[in-house]
Amino acid sequence: MKLFNTLTKQKEEFVIRDGKVRMYVCGPTVYNYFHIGNARCFVVFDMLRRYLEYRGNEVTFVQNFTDVDDKLIRAAKENNTTVPEIAEKYIKEYFTDARGLGVKDATIHPRATENIDKIIEIIEKLIENGHAYVSGNDVYFDSQSDGEYGKLSHHNLDELEAGARIDVNETKKHPFDFALWKGKKEEGEISWVSPWGEGRPGWHIECSAMVNKYLGTDIDIHGGGVDLVFPHHENEIAQSECATGCTLARFWLHNGHINVDNKKMSKSAGNFFLVRDASGKFGYKAVRFFLLSSHYRSPINYSDDILTQASAAVDRLNNCLNNIEFASKNASGELSDREKESIVLLNAKQASFIEAMDDDLNTADAIGFLFEMTRDINITIANGASADYIDAVNSIYVPLCELLGFGKDKEDEDTAYIEEMIQKRTEAKKAKNYAEADAIRNKLREEGIILEDTPQGVKWKRA
DSSP states (O other): OEEEETTTTEEEEOOOBTTEEEEEEOOOBSSSOOBHHHHHHHHHHHHHHHHHHHTTOEEEEEEOBBOSSHHHHHHHHHTTSOHHHHHHHHHHHHHHHHHHTTOOOOSBOOBGGGOHHHHHHHHHHHHHTTSEEEETTEEEEOGGGOTTTTTTTTOOHHHHHHTOOOOOOTTOSSTTOEEEEEEOOSTTOOOBOOTTOSEEEOHHHHHHHHHHHHTOSSEEEEEEEGGGIIIIIHHHHHHHHHHHSSOSEEEEEEEOOEEETTEEOOTTTTOOOBHHHHHHHHOHHHHHHHHHSSOTTSOEEOOHHHHHHHHHHHHHHHHHHHHHHHHHHTOOSOOOHHHHHHHHHHHHHHHHHHHHHHBTOOHHHHHHHHHHHHHHHHHHTTTOOOHHHHHHHHHHHHHHHHHHTOOOOOOOSOTHHHHHHHHHHHHHHHTTOHHHHHHHHHHHHHTTEEEEEETTEEEEEEO
């Protein structure tokens, strides 16, 4: 498998050590619902994790929650509540939307506030070895002390300073020095006791602490959105490697922006769309499909038309899965020549799917191969199928749908009621009581169940 490493600016062979992968991805700052741009990061790295597991690897996946930050402090003031209450609310809301998108829970979801001791430990180490300094009740990382600062974004300090707009801050030695610890500014502000006075951690240091605590050093993959390359991930590398003397991560992966009218989507620009709203209109799976339908490093454009197309694509996959399930109920006979040809095609497309995913997680091409399989399966089972063919489809096609997060939903409902209503309608038609049969069909339609009469019997699906 090859992955594009931001650190080296090229695709590299991703060598998996002992069948285990340690992976850290920056999670949300939990002061609000997350938007489609945030969701792209969560879905892309969920996809990478799923694929690594599909290929037989054990993945330890850590995704943090930033639960103390200027944004949370402002939100708490605006809502006349506390930072922990704001954080707890939006962590719950994160899981509602993330699980709706098919994003698996991380192996570990640590919070910044649960790791204050580790944060202080790393800051003390940086001060001790000359890479950080105290200024009042604040502590800053000394960017000039790190000869490799800028290696992720591929700029040196002079280049960065020339191209940046940095607020003047007399408490810092250099414009690119960044806060490791922020002293308490006012009474009532959330804070912790430290050797430098009451305060709270800076944003960058929390991830270094959590990577080190839960995954150690020299982890396999560190990921996030491309907007995190500088300064967040640049600063994370600097403080981590200066504190430990070890490589932080072998591979750095970053997903591209989502644009609206060719401008980057962001909360600060006000042109963002919440996942909660988009999923209410188009469904969570349509949102996931949209996010995976382009290569993860490419920018993609958001629009209602594109989400409508994504919803239709998900429907095609669902219909095929329903057709497979329906065909399996009456599967019989030996493999036909058409089915044998189809199995050859399915195996070839599965190989192409894997080849695409091995090429820097190319989900766009992989989805294309999945739809070629979808079309062939629908044609093959149109007039019934053998049990052997259904077994082949269930072992090749269905797992790929599930891998991408588009598997058939496990219905919580008791389907016995639907089957009972279908049987009553069938009996009404046999008795030529067409009014009763139509009434049953209409009742089910009102309940969101669509019936389809086929030569093999009555199929149903959700509207």
